[in-house]
Every structure is written in structure tokens, then in C-alpha cells.
Amino acid sequence: MSQIVPIIAVQSACSSCNLASLCLPVNLNQQEIDQLDEINPLKRNYTRGDYLYRSGDKFRSLFAIHNGSFKTQVLHDDGREQVTGFQMAGEIIGLDAISTDFHTCEAVAMESSVICEIPFNKLETLSREIPTLQRHLHKLMSREIVRDQGIMLLLGSMRAEERLAAFLLNLSQRYATRGLSPTQFQLRMSRHEIGSYLGLKLETVSRTLSLLQQHGMIRIHIKSIEILDLAGLQACLSGSR
Secondary structure: OOOOOOEEEOOOOHHHOOOHHHHOOOOOOHHHHHHHHOOOOEEEEEOOOOEEEOOOOEOOEEEEEEEOEEEEEEEOOOOOEEEEEEEEOOOEEOHHHOOOOEOOOEEEEOOOEEEEEEEHHHHHHHHHHOHHHHHHHHHHHHHHHHHHHHHHHHHHHOOHHHHHHHHHHHHHHHHHHOOOOOOEEEOOOOHHHHHHHHOOOHHHHHHHHHHHHHOOOEEEEOOEEEEOOHHHHHHHHHOOO
8 A cells, every 4th residue: 555644734625726737627717716626635745755546546536736746657577667658747647547446557656746645536526527627637648548548659660869858858758848948957867767758778878868968959957857958859850860
């Protein structure tokens, strides 16, 4: 079972959250906003390495990342961990369990993080009353399917350089969506975790990042990344470089 972590705020209004535009539907009227606020998500604090949930845990809630970041992973029969995604503030995790009522992967904090825990039974009931919310949940699930397809494409047809370029461009776009710099950011994950996600060996990840730096597309300092040539990364991804 996942460890119990302290509740740091019993009530937290979704409408007053600065990340509401990222994880909630837009164009809700005041009555719908008031209904949504009645859910009162629980806020919990996690430190690096804490498990939000484990594979096999009973599904009860969805989790919106208020700040910090998480990784999702599955455990192979031989004990190896396979990273399946990296999630950041404003994103919702736990959707994997909706169809089976049990989580099929585990979620682990990559840094000190705060999670808003949203009881799914309350959310599901409310979504029947608010069609916009129901459509938003469908969009979230559809996004998960598209993400899985993207991973399959990465692992099935791209060279190492293309995989790293796609990974960095994806992070760039997600940071830009949050009003943060799309060209300067910290890698919260290790090189090993990147390799696990992209289907590359640790040595290949390090060598390919160094190659991108030699070509003047990025600058690396420990875990800090600066993208110097977005167009170059995109050309690398399209195979035109």
C-alpha cells in the first residue's frame, strides 16, 4: 500500500488555484464553479521518493499535481522498473485505474511535491450534472491514449538523437504552457530515468545529449538544460537535419 502522508490543507477551492486553467475545463459558469468547489480536494505533501500509489492499489481518487513532479513506472517480473511518464504541475494522474478500479502502475515523487487528491466518486457524480466537466474528463483520458501512442512511436521507429529531441521539445512545450521559459529549465529526472522512458541505455542518453550540445542545439550544466536552437531540434526530429 502507498504510505500515508500528512494532509496539509483539508479544504482547497479549485476555482482559486493558479493552475485551474491547466487541469480544469474552461467556461464554467459561477454555479458550476461553486459545485466544483464543494468537492474540496485534500492537499498532501510528498517528498522525493514517496509513492503516491502503487500497482494494485484500489482506485479511489484522481490526483492533480499542485506543485512538484512525479514519474509513473511499471515493475517487470524480473524486478526492472520501466518509466512510463513524467508528470508536472497542472497535470492529473491516476487515470490508468478508471477501467479496472485498480492502479496498473506506480507513481513516485521526483522532488518535494504537493498533490490535490480528488475523490473520483464525487467527480463522477458531478460530471453527470456538468456536461463540460464530463467532456473534460473524456479529453484527459483521450490524451492518455495519445501519449501512449507517442511512446510507442518513440520506441519503435526513432533513432536515439530523434528520441532525445522529441523528449526535450515536449518538455519545452509543457513549460511554455505554464508560462515558464520554454528554453531554460531543470531536468527533474535522472539520465537513467530518461533512458528507461525512451528505451535507451544510460550511456546512450549521456552520449546523445553531449552530441546535441556539440552541435550547438543545447547547453547542459548538471541538470540544467538550455535549448539554444529550437529549430535545430525540430529539424532533428523531422529527419531533415
